[in-house]
Amino acid sequence: MVTIGDVARAAGVSRSTASYALSGKRTISAEVRQRVNDAVVELGYTANAGARALATSKTMVIGLLAQFHEDEFAPAMLQYMLGVSDAARELGYDILLVTEADGARALGRITDSRMVDGVVLLNVAEDDPRLSTLRAAPQPGALVGLPGNCSGLDVFDLDFEEAGRTMVDHMYRLGHRELILVSQPEHVVERGGAYVWRLQNAALEQASLRGVRLHAVFGDSKQPAVGRLLNDLLDTHPEATGLLLNNEAAAAALPSVLHARGLSAPADLSVIGRYSDEFARTFSLPFSSIESAPDRLGRMAIRQLVRRIESPEARKQPHVVRLVSPELVDRRSTAAPPT
Amino acid sequence: MVTIGDVARAAGVSRSTASYALSGKRTISAEVRQRVNDAVVELGYTANAGARALATSKTMVIGLLAQFHEDEFAPAMLQYMLGVSDAARELGYDILLVTEADGARALGRITDSRMVDGVVLLNVAEDDPRLSTLRAAPQPGALVGLPGNCSGLDVFDLDFEEAGRTMVDHMYRLGHRELILVSQPEHVVERGGAYVWRLQNAALEQASLRGVRLHAVFGDSKQPAVGRLLNDLLDTHPEATGLLLNNEAAAAALPSVLHARGLSAPADLSVIGRYSDEFARTFSLPFSSIESAPDRLGRMAIRQLVRRIESPEARKQPHVVRLVSPELVDRRSTAAPPT
DNA sequence: CTGAAAGCGCTTACAG
DNA sequence: CTGAAAGCGCTTACAG
Numbered sequence: 019m020v021t022i023g024d025v026a027r028a029a030g031v032s033r034s035t036a037s038y039a040l041s042g043k044r045t046i047s048a049e050v051r052q053r054v055n056d057a058v059v060e061l062g063y064t065a066n067a068g069a070r071a072l073a074t075s076k077t078m079v080i081g082l083l084a085q086f087h088e089d090e091f092a093p094a095m096l097q098y099m100l101g102v103s104d105a106a107r108e109l110g111y112d113i114l115l116v117t118e119a120d121g122a123r124a125l126g127r128i129t130d131s132r133m134v135d136g137v138v139l140l141n142v143a144e145d146d147p148r149l150s151t152l153r154a155a156p157q158p159g160a161l162v163g164l165p166g167n168c169s170g171l172d173v174f175d176l177d178f179e180e181a182g183r184t185m186v187d188h189m190y191r192l193g194h195r196e197l198i199l200v201s202q203p204e205h206v207v208e209r210g211g212a213y214v215w216r217l218q219n220a221a222l223e224q225a226s227l228r229g230v231r232l233h234a235v236f237g238d239s240k241q242p243a244v245g246r247l248l249n250d251l252l253d254t255h256p257e258a259t260g261l262l263l264n265n266e267a268a269a270a271a272l273p274s275v276l277h278a279r280g281l282s283a284p285a286d287l288s289v290i291g292r293y294s295d296e297f298a299r300t301f302s303l304p305f306s307s308i309e310s311a312p313d314r315l316g317r318m319a320i321r322q323l324v325r326r327i328e329s330p331e332a333r334k335q336p337h338v339v340r341l342v343s344p345e346l347v348d349r350r351s352t353a354a355p356p357t
Numbered sequence: 358m359v360t361i362g363d364v365a366r367a368a369g370v371s372r373s374t375a376s377y378a379l380s381g382k383r384t385i386s387a388e389v390r391q392r393v394n395d396a397v398v399e400l401g402y403t404a405n406a407g408a409r410a411l412a413t414s415k416t417m418v419i420g421l422l423a424q425f426h427e428d429e430f431a432p433a434m435l436q437y438m439l440g441v442s443d444a445a446r447e448l449g450y451d452i453l454l455v456t457e458a459d460g461a462r463a464l465g466r467i468t469d470s471r472m473v474d475g476v477v478l479l480n481v482a483e484d485d486p487r488l489s490t491l492r493a494a495p496q497p498g499a500l501v502g503l504p505g506n507c508s509g510l511d512v513f514d515l516d517f518e519e520a521g522r523t524m525v526d527h528m529y530r531l532g533h534r535e536l537i538l539v540s541q542p543e544h545v546v547e548r549g550g551a552y553v554w555r556l557q558n559a560a561l562e563q564a565s566l567r568g569v570r571l572h573a574v575f576g577d578s579k580q581p582a583v584g585r586l587l588n589d590l591l592d593t594h595p596e597a598t599g600l601l602l603n604n605e606a607a608a609a610a611l612p613s614v615l616h617a618r619g620l621s622a623p624a625d626l627s628v629i630g631r632y633s634d635e636f637a638r639t640f641s642l643p644f645s646s647i648e649s650a651p652d653r654l655g656r657m658a659i660r661q662l663v664r665r666i667e668s669p670e671a672r673k674q675p676h677v678v679r680l681v682s683p684e685l686v687d688r689r690s691t692a693a694p695p696t
Numbered sequence: 697c698t699g700a701a702a703g704c705g706c707t708t709a710c711a712g
Numbered sequence: 713c714t715g716a717a718a719g720c721g722c723t724t725a726c727a728g
Binding site for chain 4: 019021022033034038041043044065066068070073074
């Protein structure tokens with residue numbers, strides 16, 4: 019392999035001069051710089067990442083801890099991963115992808131061995147076992163997902179409580195007085211998926227404040243169970259005029275359920291989902307929805323993480339918890355209830 | 358950070374002895390080994406990955422080059438990624454995930470800088486620009502997807518030609534004599550997605566051999582266009598009794614199309630898709646399908662890659678092209694055509 | 697504006 | 713069975 023020593027020799031300078039010429043960390047005569055650059059091109063030199071990491075204590079790699087659970091809708095996770103990956107690359111970082119079931123152990127492995135300069139955790143649970151490992155690690159970390167205890171961590175998430183209130187209020191203003199909310203499966207909640215009950219509780223509270231009847235249930239994450247559930251709900255609550263979905267699988271199943279019942283939105287039923295625009299386009303979901311903004315959240319997490327990685331002052335600043343305000347993307351699936 | 362020097366001092370031995378005690382590469386007295394292990398635990402030592410990589414020229418990291426195109430169904434790619442990631446971890450390797458649009462440049466970057474010991478390329482095109490970079494790299498690589506020229510590369514893919522023949526023959530044996538095949542969008546073909554025409558051409562050939570009429574078309578990759586296309590096809594070819602789908606989006610759209618037309622499989626129409634079982638479960642697709650086996654292909658690629666990485670002899674062995682025989686998963690969506 | 701040297705934290709021949 | 717030393721390929725104070 020061609021080393022910086024080879025480049026230095028070819029350019030007729032010392033290794034340190036070659037290094038400085040490439041990094042630009044001290045002034046180099048134009049002529050020498052040219053000779054070094056020529057040698058780099060001629061020899062096809064690229065710095066050895068391991069050697070550089072050893073010398074600088076920087077790897078330019080960020081760990082991405084993804085977590086796939088059987089009962090969650092995997093395609094939704096992909097959006098977050100791509101947001102993080104793209105944002106990291108723009109800032110000069112590569113991504114070490116970790117998908118192990120035992121996330122805490124994997125996190126310890128990559129931080130202890132200094133494979134990464136920092137870490138992003140996806141799908142963070144209320145009492146996430148990875149957090150104590152992260153707090154003990156020397157590298158900074160950023161979370162996508164709001165845990166019960168945020169101390170010492172930078173946290174980014176959709177404001178699910180506000181999302182729940184927005185859904186209810188939007189329907190209320192249109193005149194709806196009886197609604198159904200389909201959340202994620204109860205398993206997700208039991209595992210600590212706090213966003214589920216954050217949205218649900220806020221929606222219930224807002225409904226009671228507005229005098230709206232809200233039937234909240236946990237849905238399945240797979241077909242055909244979730245389709246049956248939707249049918250059952252519509253049978254059980256014939257007075258309900260609006261449907262709120264915090265459940266990707268339910269949203270994906272709804273078009274055929276409505277079609278089968280001869281219903282259409284918003285003429286017969288108003289519908290609001292909670293998913294990303296990318297998701298809506300992939301499955302052509304015709305429902306207005308609270309944008310879950312996976313790419314935006316991924317970018318925010320990376321930006322804050324890189325700030326902490328690269329600046330010693332930023333490292334000491336107080337940690338942030340940023341809840342993105344929900345945005346309702348109007349796809350014309352809500353209207354005044356049928357009279 | 359705690360180094361092997363700290364461990365050595367705490368154990369009262371030299372650094373080399375500490376290193377050997379941990380690697381087991383030479384015999385160490387039980388007592389010394391114990392002292393070293395105790396010191397490791399007490400101090401919480403983990404070897405620095407960069408330093409080890411520099412000393413051994415091994416990073417224990419494999420690069421995973423994923424490629425997301427606007428007009429392809431992203432969730433399908435995730436399955437391959439997870440297969441590769443899980444298999445790599447079982448063999449002791451971590452995954453560097455690369456999602457850049459310019460795959461050839463990204464590949465050069467991670468191989469030139471020796472960030473990885475080897476590389477897996479996903480979604481390989483007929484004339485993939487990444488291949489020349491890979492051939493020039495010092496690290497071995499494995500492909501998932503069959504390019505036009507396999508020389509010097511280990512290649513793993515589904516046998517799409519056999520898949521096309523299997524689909525046709527299965528229908529033929531049941532008595533079908535007129536079929537429709539919906540392939541991926543034409544864009545995918547133009548970009549070099551050879552698997553599309555490999556399946557399609559083989560299906561056409563087999564059909565003509567059997568005296569079966571086969572209407573082959575390129576489909577869209579998104580709703581609602583793909584749904585409209587399916588409807589058009591069924592209108593245009595009322596005599597067709599079987600539907601073959603080499604297009605995930607079409608498979609996902611079909612249930613509601615059939616429902617809307619008051620048709621059911623296999624009573625009115627026999628259907629065979631081509632997708633993974635995981636995909637079928639996520640979307641509860643009730644159609645028999647050729648299993649695309651993304652996890653299996655990912656595992657095969659990783660196993661071969663690691664063999665080449667770890668054994669100098671394996672490094673020199675001839676390269677392999679392994680086409681997995683298609684397996685038809687029966688979900689009871691095919692039968693004799695209606696009379 | 698440039699060079700010689702030390703050091704990052706490992707592993708592994710070389711010696712005993 | 714163990715140790716002292718060299719070396720992996722960089723970067724960066726230290727000196728001039």
